[in-house]
Amino acid sequence: MKVHYECFTCIANQCKKIVEMGTEDLEKRKRAMFLAAKTVAREYHEDAIPAIAGSKVFLELYRFLENDDPFREYKEKSRKVAEKVVKLLRDRLDISIKTAIKLAIIGNIIDFSVGFSPENLERQVEEMLKEGLYMDESEELIESVKRAKVILYLTDNVGEHYFDAILLEKIKEISSAEIYIAGKEGPIINDVTVEDLRRDGFEKFGKIISTGTRIVGVPLDKISEEFREIFKKADIIIAKGQGNFETLSEIKDERVFFLLKAKCPAVARGLGVPQGALVCKRNT
Amino acid sequence: MKVHYECFTCIANQCKKIVEMGTEDLEKRKRAMFLAAKTVAREYHEDAIPAIAGSKVFLELYRFLENDDPFREYKEKSRKVAEKVVKLLRDRLDISIKTAIKLAIIGNIIDFSVGFSPENLERQVEEMLKEGLYMDESEELIESVKRAKVILYLTDNVGEHYFDAILLEKIKEISSAEIYIAGKEGPIINDVTVEDLRRDGFEKFGKIISTGTRIVGVPLDKISEEFREIFKKADIIIAKGQGNFETLSEIKDERVFFLLKAKCPAVARGLGVPQGALVCKRNT
Numbered sequence: 340m341k342v343h344y345e346c347f348t349c350i351a352n353q354c355k356k357i358v359e360m361g362t363e364d365l366e367k368r369k370r371a372m373f374l375a376a377k378t379v380a381r382e383y384h385e386d387a388i389p390a391i392a393g394s395k396v397f398l399e400l401y402r403f404l405e406n407d408d409p410f411r412e413y414k415e416k417s418r419k420v421a422e423k424v425v426k427l428l429r430d431r432l433d434i435s436i437k438t439a440i441k442l443a444i445i446g447n448i449i450d451f452s453v454g455f456s457p458e459n460l461e462r463q464v465e466e467m468l469k470e471g472l473y474m475d476e477s478e479e480l481i482e483s484v485k486r487a488k489v490i491l492y493l494t495d496n497v498g499e500h501y502f503d504a505i506l507l508e509k510i511k512e513i514s515s516a517e518i519y520i521a522g523k524e525g526p527i528i529n530d531v532t533v534e535d536l537r538r539d540g541f542e543k544f545g546k547i548i549s550t551g552t553r554i555v556g557v558p559l560d561k562i563s564e565e566f567r568e569i570f571k572k573a574d575i576i577i578a579k580g581q582g583n584f585e586t587l588s589e590i591k592d593e594r595v596f597f598l599l600k601a602k603c604p605a606v607a608r609g610l611g612v613p614q615g616a617l618v619c620k621r622n623t
Numbered sequence: 624m625k626v627h628y629e630c631f632t633c634i635a636n637q638c639k640k641i642v643e644m645g646t647e648d649l650e651k652r653k654r655a656m657f658l659a660a661k662t663v664a665r666e667y668h669e670d671a672i673p674a675i676a677g678s679k680v681f682l683e684l685y686r687f688l689e690n691d692d693p694f695r696e697y698k699e700k701s702r703k704v705a706e707k708v709v710k711l712l713r714d715r716l717d718i719s720i721k722t723a724i725k726l727a728i729i730g731n732i733i734d735f736s737v738g739f740s741p742e743n744l745e746r747q748v749e750e751m752l753k754e755g756l757y758m759d760e761s762e763e764l765i766e767s768v769k770r771a772k773v774i775l776y777l778t779d780n781v782g783e784h785y786f787d788a789i790l791l792e793k794i795k796e797i798s799s800a801e802i803y804i805a806g807k808e809g810p811i812i813n814d815v816t817v818e819d820l821r822r823d824g825f826e827k828f829g830k831i832i833s834t835g836t837r838i839v840g841v842p843l844d845k846i847s848e849e850f851r852e853i854f855k856k857a858d859i860i861i862a863k864g865q866g867n868f869e870t871l872s873e874i875k876d877e878r879v880f881f882l883l884k885a886k887c888p889a890v891a892r893g894l895g896v897p898q899g900a901l902v903c904k905r906n907t
Contacts, residue, residue, distance in 0.1 A: 344642065344652035347660045351635045358628065365892075368628035373668060376631045380664035384657060608649075 340585045343605035346389045350379050350396055353452055353528070357397060360413070361404035371403050388589065389605065390555040390582035393452070394527055398553060401526075408526035410451065417449050417498030417529060420457040424464055425501040436484075439509040440477045441468075444598045444617045446502025447495060447580050451529040453602040457498065467600075473616035480596045480619060483575045487516040491573035492545070493557065494522055494531040495580030495599075500539065503579065507544035518545025519569050527553040530582070556586030578622075581606045587622060595622035624869045627889035630673045634663050634680055637736055637812070641681060644697070645688035655687050672873065673889065674839040674866035677736070678811055682837060685810075692810035694735065701733050701782030701813060704741040708748055709785040720768075723793040724761045725752075728882045728901045730786025731779060731864050735813040737886040741782065751884075757900035764880045764903060767859045771800040775857035776829070777841065778806055778815040779864030779883075784823065787863065791828035802829025803853050811837040814866070840870030862906075865890045871906060879906035 354375035358368045378399050382392040401407055432438060445467045449455055484490065492507065494500050503520075510518065520541050522533040533549040541547055551563020557578075562570070570576070576595045578587055584597045584606060597620045601607040607614040638659035642652045662683050666676040685691055716722060729751045733739055768774065776791060778784050787804075794802065804825050806817040817833040825831055835847020841862075846854070854860070860879045862871055868881045868890060881904045885891040891898040 342653070344649060344656045345639065347656045348632070348635045348639045351632045355629070355632045365628060369626070372628045372631045376664045376667045380660045383660045 340388065340588045340606065340609040341385070342383060342387045342389050342392065343608060345603065345605050346387075346392070347379065347383050349452065349603065349605075350383065350389070350393045351375065353393065354379070354396060354400060356451075357400050357409050357528075358404065360409040361400070361406040367404070371400055374403050375400060388556070388558075388585050390585040391558050391561075394554040394558075397528060410526065410529045413451060413457075414497040414529050414535075417457045417496070418501075420460045421446070421449060421498030421501045424461050425505065427461070428464070429505070434505060434509065436481055436506075436509040436513060437477055439506040440480065440598065440619055441472065441617070442502050443506040443579065444472065444600060444619060446499040447598070447600045448602070449496045449498040449529075450581070450602055451496070452581070460498070467617065470617060472619055473601075473612050474610070474618045474620045476596070476621050477619045479621060480575075480577075481513070483596070484510055484514050484516070487514060487574035489569075489573045490514065490516045490518045490545075491569055491576045492518065492520045493550075493576065493578045493583045494520065494536070495582065496529050497531050497535055498529075499579065500531045500535065500541075504539075504541070504544070506577075507541075511544060516574070519548050519573070520545050521548050521550050521566065521569075523553050523555070524549045524551055524563075525553045527555055530555055556582035556584075558586055559590070584610070590622075592622055596620065597622060624672065624872045624890065624893040625669070626667060626671045626673050626676065627892060629887065629889050630671075630676070631663065631667050633736065633887065633889075634667065634673070634677045635659065637677065638663070638680060638684060640735075641684050641693050641812075642688065644693040645684070645690040651688070655684055658687050659684060672840070672842075672869050674869040675842050678838040678842075681812060694810065694813045697735060697741075698781040698813050698819075701741045701780070702785075704744045705730070705733060705782030705785045708745050709789065711745070712748070713789070718789060718793065720765055720790075720793040720797060721761055723790040724764065724882065724903055725756065725901070726786050727790040727863065728756065728884060728903060730783040731882070731884045732886070733780045733782040733813075734864070734886055735780070736865070744782075751901065754901060756903055757885075757896050758894070758902045758904045760880070760905050761903045763905060764859075764861075765797070767880070768794055768798050768800070771798060771858035773853075773857045774798065774800045774802045774829075775853055775860045776802065776804045777834075777860065777862045777867045778804065778820070779866065780813050781815050781819055782813075783863065784815045784819065784825075788823075788825070788828070790861075791825075795828060800858070803832050803857070804829050805832050805834050805850065805853075807837050807839070808833045808835055808847075809837045811839055814839055840866035840868075842870055843874070868894070874906075876906055880904070881906060 552561040836845040
């Protein structure tokens, strides 16, 4: 998906939050915002993909701020809250593979880019559990999982990955496929890194791999050769969240299933769903 | 006052609202935002004054959108609500010159740039009437008004000018000065134009003049010769709102009194007051 009219201010507003998290020094913040203005103007154009344009801008800000992970605290908070909420869900719900798919989609509300506050997670999960999926191709996903020999699971945000763990468990119950779980090569906004996956024990679900880049989503000209090989050989690719949608909707690859909440107006428009819709959709 | 770190996103977010008000066409909105990104990057720099940088960007958007006044509806709504609220205030309050100064400051909450919704005016005015001025040099202003031979009154936003009318009435009661009331040369965001002042009968308070430019505030290299003459000869200058503060705080001119609500963090910081403070302050 290419940029929409809303992406300029969305990226700019994320820059402001990054700068605020990155330094208390007002003069440095201002100089960082001069850089942000120039960088956004360069990256926001007709052919740009929002996730890629944003990542490039943010990484330049990280360098300027000499802060390689301004989201450390935000991610830590998300992690703690999500861990607690997922534990409650496991105790309370009888989780089928269908429920697990829904929970993995619900977990996608944890998203810095749309201003999500981790504090509200439990209440929001409760509300969304009552909601149906607006686009529901989960039966097709389940059948594909059963038949697959190689599954690639593309994670999205920290905290959300505890919800992914539920789905990965269920996938292992119904499939004997080789499973790869991908994280980013290093910190970028609140995305899950390979280090996060290792630390949180995702080896028990499959092989942890890096996309080979810190750019959000799957930027096909930036991924590592190792990742590209796995991407090629996978029978199905489960792509969580907006960044993976933005990058992979550009290639019409039927192996990809998008699992996300369409939080921003651009992605909702790109998918043809109302803003806020819960979506499980094959890339066709 | 030069730009602060917050001004980039503030100007960018105003662009988005302007584009949304200016056209329903998504493709045109997107192209307008490409232009906005480039223009903001050009105008947002170390020496820029926010009101001037913003105005230049907005006027380029107006031209691109082929819409010379995207705020027509917003201003009409502000006008109606303010007229009603000011009528209620006149019926209810015994208005002294001091109260009139406070009301003129309170009227400054009507401001598009900070996302003000005209619907909430009455309730907000009620709340602020209970509040004191955080900086109160109104005694000095009153004394200066009494002594002045020429007074220049710089208006700010549409709707707010009904509050200004109360103060102008009171000024006429205590002063025999020649009074000039300035509006913008043409539409720019929700600022009062000379046309607005004529239409709403401000001749009864003094001579209506144009700053000679559509740029917000008093950009000294853009004002007309006629306005410059009056600006020079005035004994006191009553400058309403953030735009006039941003431009005139750059010259240390003691004839200027700033009357405003410090709505944005940059202006509050520039004045050394908490955000939201009501201010009547001499420019020293």
